[in-house]
Amino acid sequence: MTKDSPSARERIVAGAADMISRRGLNATSIRETAKHASAPLGSTYHYFPEGKQQLVTEAVRHTGEWTARSLRKELQAGPVAGLQAFLALWRKIVVDSDFRAGCPVLAVSIEEPAPGETSAVLTAAADVFATWEGLLADSLREHGAEPERAANLATLIVAAVEGTVAMCRAKRSAEPFDRTAEELRALILAAVGD
Template sequence: MAKTSPQMRDRMVAGAADMIRRRGLNATSVRELAKHAEAPLGSTYHYFPGGKSQLAVEAVRFADALAARKLAEELQAGPLPGLRAFVDMWRKVVIDSDFRAGCPVLAVSVEDSTDADDAPREAAAAAFRNWTALLADSLRAHGASEDDAEQTATLIVAAIEGTVAMCRAERSTRPLDQTVEKLEFLVRAVTDPGRG
């Protein structure tokens, strides 16, 4: 049993991230999550005594870690490969889900909390800061000024998150494809030490 406990818990966290990215936080119940993860309802409360809020926080952290790992790996080759990998990751999410899934971090950040617990929103803010910091560090390392790096990284995260939502609404990757060209142009502009 001890061997499967961490696996069951991880499966529930991944399941929560999946449900939140498809339905939003408020439309995701603990009962539905247990069913989605094929886990007894009681085990959900065993692993997550803080209930839905704790589960949402962990789902956001799970999504943050996945995206950050991919981003950090690709940023080793520079900000343009990192940007492209970030875009490709989200393109795959929307296409593989037939435009039914987006970003669980965004989903948590835009919904009103149903209770006084602000921990899920704080976890979402931390995820956005994490992705922005990774991008900004890479931009600085490749010649961008402090201000350009921070502003460009913020714009990249905001633009990608926004276009993922637009892709879902339009059922097309057109918004993502159009945005990435301009973001690449901007990355080149801020990292070119000879610009004018």
């Protein structure tokens, strides 16, 4: 084993991220996340005393870090390779789940927070998006893209990938992935001066 078997707490977080990516935030109940992780309901409130908000926030961050790790690694081979890997990662999640799973960060981004309250969940999602954009933008700049354009392109890439994931789920087809992949690839190649 290269890794410890995950603790119950980690299983709950990862399971919650998966369930949110499939059913959305509000359709994901604490009872079911516990069952999904073979953990008792009581334990969930032991590990996450602030309740659902805390669990969901950690699930978002967990997905964000997991994806950022992959992105960081693949970007070492350049921005085009990084983009391809980023796309492939999400494509695999969508296709392997038979178009039932998507991105939990997107999922939590589209639910209104309670009035007045700037939900911690939404803040976590914004941080995740910013992290992904930062990684992409840095790589683009390192490979010759103009600084401001690099930021624009990074935002476009993240937005397009998130949107594509949702479109593929609705259409039950991976075709949108291939379309956006082609265009984004050409766009990056042109921006870094090939």
